[in-house]
Amino acid sequence: MNAPVLSVRDLIVAFPSEAGRVAAVRGVDFDLLPGRTLGIVGESGSGKSVTSLAVMGLLPETASVTGSITLSGRELVGLSDEAMSGIRGDDIGMIFQDTLSSLTPIFTVGDQLVEAMQIHRDIGRAKARERAVELLDLVGIPDPRRRVRAFPHEFSGGMRQRVMIAMAIANDPDVIIADEPTTALDVTVQAQILDVLKVARDETGAAVVMITHDLGVVAGVADDVLVMYAGRPVETAPVDELFAAPRMPYTIGLLGAVPRVDSVERRPLVPVPGSPPAPTDLPTGCPFAPRCPVAVDACRTAEPPLRPVPGRDGHAAACVRTGEIVDGAIDGELVFAVPDLLLDDDRAGDREDRPAVLSVSHLRRTFPLMKGSLMRRRVGTVHAVADVNLDIRRGETLGLVGESGCGKTTTLLEIMNLLPPESGTIEIAGTDVATLRGRSDIAALRREIQIVFQDPMGALDPRMTVGDILTEPLRAAGWTDRDRVATRVDELMALVGLDPEHVDRFPAAFSGGQRQRIGIARALATRPSLLVLDEPVSALDVSVQAGVLNLLTALQRELGLSYLFVAHDLSVVRHVADRVAVMYLGRIVESGAVADVFGNPQHPYTQALLSAIPVPDPQVERTRQRVVLSGDLPSPTDDAPGCAFLGRCPLARTLSEQERSRCAGETPELLVKDGASDADSDHRNACHFR
Numbered sequence: 001m002n003a004p005v006l007s008v009r010d011l012i013v014a015f016p017s018e019a020g021r022v023a024a025v026r027g028v029d030f031d032l033l034p035g036r037t038l039g040i041v042g043e044s045g046s047g048k049s050v051t052s053l054a055v056m057g058l059l060p061e062t063a064s065v066t067g068s069i070t071l072s073g074r075e076l077v078g079l080s081d082e083a084m085s086g087i088r089g090d091d092i093g094m095i096f097q098d099t100l101s102s103l104t105p106i107f108t109v110g111d112q113l114v115e116a117m118q119i120h121r122d123i124g125r126a127k128a129r130e131r132a133v134e135l136l137d138l139v140g141i142p143d144p145r146r147r148v149r150a151f152p153h154e155f156s157g158g159m160r161q162r163v164m165i166a167m168a169i170a171n172d173p174d175v176i177i178a179d180e181p182t183t184a185l186d187v188t189v190q191a192q193i194l195d196v197l198k199v200a201r202d203e204t205g206a207a208v209v210m211i212t213h214d215l216g217v218v219a220g221v222a223d224d225v226l227v228m229y230a231g232r233p234v235e236t237a238p239v240d241e242l243f244a245a246p247r248m249p250y251t252i253g254l255l256g257a258v259p260r261v262d263s264v265e266r267r268p269l270v271p272v273p274g275s276p277p278a279p280t281d282l283p284t285g286c287p288f289a290p291r292c293p294v295a296v297d298a299c300r301t302a303e304p305p306l307r308p309v310p311g312r313d314g315h316a317a318a319c320v321r322t323g324e325i326v327d328g329a330i331d332g333e334l335v336f337a338v339p340d341l342l343l344d345d346d347r348a349g350d351r352e353d354r355p356a357v358l359s360v361s362h363l364r365r366t367f368p369l370m371k372g373s374l375m376r377r378r379v380g381t382v383h384a385v386a387d388v389n390l391d392i393r394r395g396e397t398l399g400l401v402g403e404s405g406c407g408k409t410t411t412l413l414e415i416m417n418l419l420p421p422e423s424g425t426i427e428i429a430g431t432d433v434a435t436l437r438g439r440s441d442i443a444a445l446r447r448e449i450q451i452v453f454q455d456p457m458g459a460l461d462p463r464m465t466v467g468d469i470l471t472e473p474l475r476a477a478g479w480t481d482r483d484r485v486a487t488r489v490d491e492l493m494a495l496v497g498l499d500p501e502h503v504d505r506f507p508a509a510f511s512g513g514q515r516q517r518i519g520i521a522r523a524l525a526t527r528p529s530l531l532v533l534d535e536p537v538s539a540l541d542v543s544v545q546a547g548v549l550n551l552l553t554a555l556q557r558e559l560g561l562s563y564l565f566v567a568h569d570l571s572v573v574r575h576v577a578d579r580v581a582v583m584y585l586g587r588i589v590e591s592g593a594v595a596d597v598f599g600n601p602q603h604p605y606t607q608a609l610l611s612a613i614p615v616p617d618p619q620v621e622r623t624r625q626r627v628v629l630s631g632d633l634p635s636p637t638d639d640a641p642g643c644a645f646l647g648r649c650p651l652a653r654t655l656s657e658q659e660r661s662r663c664a665g666e667t668p669e670l671l672v673k674d675g676a677s678d679a680d681s682d683h684r685n686a687c688h689f690r
Contacts, residue, residue: 004031005174005207011067013054019280024050026231037208039222043276043541047231048211052177056094057084072174090120093168097180099160103152109163110148116170135166139196158189162196169200177209186403186568188629191612194221213542215258216614219243220621227251230277230287233306237315239618247309247317249292249335252328256336257546259575261613268341271547275511294321294335341550354393357429357530357562363388364423365410369637380637384410386586397563399577401570407586408566412532416451418442429529447477450523454535456515460507466518467503473525492521497551513544533565537572549576570613574598582606585636585644588670592683602685604651641667662688
């Protein structure tokens, strides 16, 4: 059991380019023991996925792979694709990030599981089919005997990921490689998948390589951690040791940039400045030196090797100042200074004194469910938004959270359309959108509300320069003076922390975080009073995310902005929001001040959401009591009375039959509970028994 099942030594992966040979992975070493999980973390482009693809033998033919990869003593580097095909899926199982493209859409999941077994095993189809049913049951697919005949598109994202796990363990592999297996999933589904992955590891006894950017996930599942930067390991240690006493400034920066759902005190996040270097343009010496606040001359002369930390068994770091770092500081000074940014601005007491920037009352939105191709007919109604009420005051941030399909995006679109809603009222800056007449009224109100999208690259026209992108909304608002426009564009660039000299560059010349700053600058061009932020940091690395969140906080304080912040990451919401509204199947099920909702969650759904958010602390994460929801969201076509959460509710299982009958027949209202009056609190929940 002490012998490693997978050993990687001096792994170098290079690709040809116009600039010559480029090394994407530069000297990776690690040992993976049976039954243990190695977490590999780092920013995008650090070489995490390339390392896993090299182990799997899935790199393109143009890639050059040198070094050693041994699996149970067998050398994998240099094996033919045919030889590797006998190992992939048998000795090594792989769980990919994008499940929809990883599963063949024209075959049932049962056929794909059977194929995965028959390729490597002498097993009859009937027996393989029965084994497929057992695997689906093991990973938590309900009614596996029926679902084994379903196609991938008939499963939700979380269910498809379960199928991928079943396929990865079908042949009892020695190693399971999971490449960002929970990145695109809701937090409740993520918790389920991580539990399923633990079951798979325990059932097979396999060693697991978990590649992720989420340090909370690493804290909960990993035994050992390897931190990568610019293609090479810069720190490695047992998980408890790494989180408690990191010795590499880059690791310290990553940990300081993570918002925590369990944090009571609101503190500024600590972003890592700059961007990772391109593989074609690595600096002399330590690649992290240009971004490191404690770099010295020795850091810029030679790249430090990964060396053991004195007195720390299994802990190694690649930094010339490792011996000086104690508790994230050198000589008492923090490696990364906390930004001077005010966060503890309690505005709860004067909320009613400030005007409402957005008011939504009894909002409903339905869509027809059609069937047929030639003779289309309506067969039902999708109730996307059902009786939503919310309001945002000047200078306030409201976080709107919930799983995919809960109605968050539809609510945003109803607000942004500036058209009379199907039912209910929407008021923006005191103007009812139903009273707008003509394009001029809509254009005037449009200047009051702007949106920042999730994908910064997809939201910016790649054929336009940044100057043109920022000029466009000003022209649309009637700005005609070129000098005035140019001055405003420079102001916007400086406002979001970008160099005004770069306005002639195209979006492709900027990093992901810089592109999101450009999107924020464009949204601020017309001086709006309300910004709708649709998952504005979910596509960013954690180090970049921290800088953007700090920027949004600073802009709110400086400009008096109000934010409608939509996110599935409740850690981010806790950090930025003043109030939060939790949506489930088109309805608000709990709302109130962030401190109240996070400190005392009342609705069972909110409790499940909060318990599913991983905490970047191994000691805390492994002792937390998690509420894991079973099943998926019910159909939004069902508008029958009753609680829509009943089928997934952990509380309902403890109720009497009479109480459950009330849940099934009476739709709960969003009310203040525990005997408090409306004047005492605005913490409301929609549960009969909370």
